[in-house]
Amino acid sequence: xxxxxxxxxxxxxxxxxxxxxxxxxxxxxxxxxxxxxxxxxxxxxxxxxxxxxxxxxxxxxxxxxxxxxxxxxxxxxxxxxxxxxxxxxxxxxxxxxxxxxxxxxxxxxxxxxxxxxxxxxxxxxxxxxxxxxxxxxxxxxxxxxxxxxxxxxxxxxxxxxxxxxxxxxxxxxxxxxx
Numbered sequence: 001x002x003x004x005x006x007x008x009x010x011x012x013x014x015x016x017x018x019x020x021x022x023x024x025x026x027x028x029x030x031x032x033x034x035x036x037x038x039x040x041x042x043x044x045x046x047x048x049x050x051x052x053x054x055x056x057x058x059x060x061x062x063x064x065x066x067x068x069x070x071x072x073x074x075x076x077x078x079x080x081x082x083x084x085x086x087x088x089x090x091x092x093x094x095x096x097x098x099x100x101x102x103x104x105x106x107x108x109x110x111x112x113x114x115x116x117x118x119x120x121x122x123x124x125x126x127x128x129x130x131x132x133x134x135x136x137x138x139x140x141x142x143x144x145x146x147x148x149x150x151x152x153x154x155x156x157x158x159x160x161x162x163x164x165x166x167x168x169x170x171x172x173x174x175x176x177x178x
Contacts, residue, residue, distance in 0.1 A: 037090075037120070038090070038118075038120070038134060038137065039071045039088065039120050039134075039140065040072050040158075041070070041153050041156040041157065041158065042069070042155040042157070042158055042162075043071070043152060043154060044067070044152055045064050045065055045066065045067045045068075045069065045078075045149050045150070046065070046151065046152050047150045048062075048065070048147050048149045049110065049147070049150075050146065050147055051143060051147060051148055052104040052105050052146075053104070055145040055146050056145040056146055061149075064144070064147075064149055067079040070158045070162055070163075071086070071088075071158070072158045073086075074163050075158070075163050075167075076122045076124070076130070077166055078130065078142075078144070080169075082169075083122070083125075084124060084166070084167070085124060085125075086123065086124045086129060087122070087123050087124065088121070089121045089123070090119070090121075090134075092116055093116065093117060093118075093119055094115065094116055095107040095112050095114060096115075098117065098119065099112070110133075110148060111135075112133070112135065117135075118133075118134040119133055119134070120132040120133075120134060120140075130144075131143070132151075135150075137153070138152060138153045139152055139153070140153075
């Protein structure tokens with residue numbers, strides 16, 4: 001045999017003698033678990049802008065300034081309006097189409113420069129709570145009765161104390177309705 005044929009035969013024997021074991025990749029490849037929503041944390045309402053149609057006047061809107069909003073897996077709250085065990089869903093949409101269809105306004109009016117935006121919808125027990133436009137990691141925007149409120153992130157963490165305040169409120173409300 002020629003030396004090159006001998007080398008090929010040795011290579012075949014070597015490769016065929018290697019044991020690969022169980023190559024079941026289905027059990028080994030797991031998608032990453034990212035349970036943290038980009039909205040999780042504590043936020044403060046900093047400013048507002050009226051929408052094309054608003055059920056709220058500017059004096060009422062000013063009352064929201066400096067109010068707190070908190071979001072995590074146990075609660076979603078904007079001041080006294082809250083839901084327990086919220087579900088968060090995020091979608092990417094065309095900014096101009098979405099804002100015109102939903103609110104009859106342009107992205108420029110709200111200061112949105114990106115062609116596409118992320119919209120975070122919060123529900124609880126299949127009931128709509130709020131929808132937020134993600135302007136950045138530190139700024140979000142929401143519509144409350146036709147007014148657009150801009151929120152700035154203060155912290156990535158919501159203190160248990162704050163969460164327990166809302167749970168206590170919920171317990172009182174349930175007790176009053178019995």
